[in-house]
Amino acid sequence: MSTQTASAGSRNGHHSSDFEGVPRGAPRAGGSEWRPPSKLAQRLVRALAGQIRGRVSVADLDERDPDYIRESLPKLWLLASLWFRGEVRGLGNIPDEGPVLLVGNHSGGNMTPDTAVFTLAFSTYFGVERRFYQLAHNLVLSMPGLSFLRKYGTVAASPENAERALSSGAALLVYPGGDIEVHRPSWERHRVEFAERRGFVRLALEHDVPIVGVVAVGGQETALFLSRGESLSRLLMLDRLFRLKALPISLAAPWGLNVGDMLGHIPLPAKITIEVLPAIHLREQFGPEPDVDEVYEHVTRTMQETLDALAAERRLPIIG
């Protein structure tokens, strides 16, 4: 475990502000005024927050284990090929070497099948020797039974971890939409939802790395997602304590009604299709001083257009 440069009080490298670009205290979508719950509830939630924070160990890029990834490729391949009938197109668009920022939309609640399918495809295409990291929500990394994700190169989403990964020359996969996107209702499944989070553009500019869009469809059909539960999340202070802006409500196996998706669920075998878009070299395409908003609009628009095209290919939900 390497030593960390994270600020005090944030063992996993998190700032007090939100990496995804929504500062604390900013007006919240939905507009309703936040009201503090009872003191007992506050104490309970804080105690739980402490427990979960304690489970998220200091991020360490060395925890990625190429041998482990290689040995688990058959398992991932079985899951991706038989259960999700995964199809990944355009991997050749990712530059063969050097750091690159892969920007994806993602779906499927806390059990995101897109990531499993893409990790398999990336690892077999470029080899497990190529460094590849994924940023994930703290809560995902702290869930029981999911610590193995670190061996795949999953680290807590924070500016420090992103910078460390790109500085090491790795490919870095980020999902700017975070929990807002991944828990969107099923009827919004064909929408790229980055919630105006532009941090990824600034990150790419700062490190002068190309952005490659990774567009996935099918993940939001692995359960029936009913609501993000943003009001419920605010009521329970989850947004303040865990950076959780959603407390999703869904119908999912094996629970039936699934609130929070904290224990995950068994995803339905929806066909997952992923398309990798051509690399965007920001300073070549947008001039020496690219405008962050312009790049953000360009990336989200091209990803949405691709998602629309992928959605149009699907004849039936789940079956694809």
Next chain:
Amino acid sequence: MRIAAEIDIAVPPELVWSFVTDPGRYLHFMSGVTRWEVVSEQDRGMGARYRALMRVGSAEVGGLVETVEYEEPRDIAWTSVTGIDQRGRWRLRASEGGRTRVELRLSYGVAGSGVVGWIAEHVAAPMVRENLRRSLAELKRQAEHEQARARATARRAAARA
């Protein structure tokens, strides 16, 4: 997992050899192969290295391979350097009437992947076998077509003379 496919091609071994040793032709006749890129200074022969990928299920699998046997015009064998463990072989044998018996062998797996790896190898086997079978059928079509064209060209040249 070891898979083999063979076919009889109505051309001499030297012509088949020109196909299976030319990395530029692989994407044209090898079914499921999405990449066969030379990554060494030499493009063929002992020690030549290729980045080779084949689509199997939902992934393009393969990796860096190196030629470890090269006996003209009979055998080429390669083994993996990175990626999944694999060993492959083209085996060409002359048969009567200027024909060639061509065998393509491929063994693959992931060391250390245990029972799940064994299951994955067997689930993948029909897909890989189908790719090999189609590759040989396409090789036969292209090689026999090339020989027919060469003969037609020769006949036209003789007629003009």
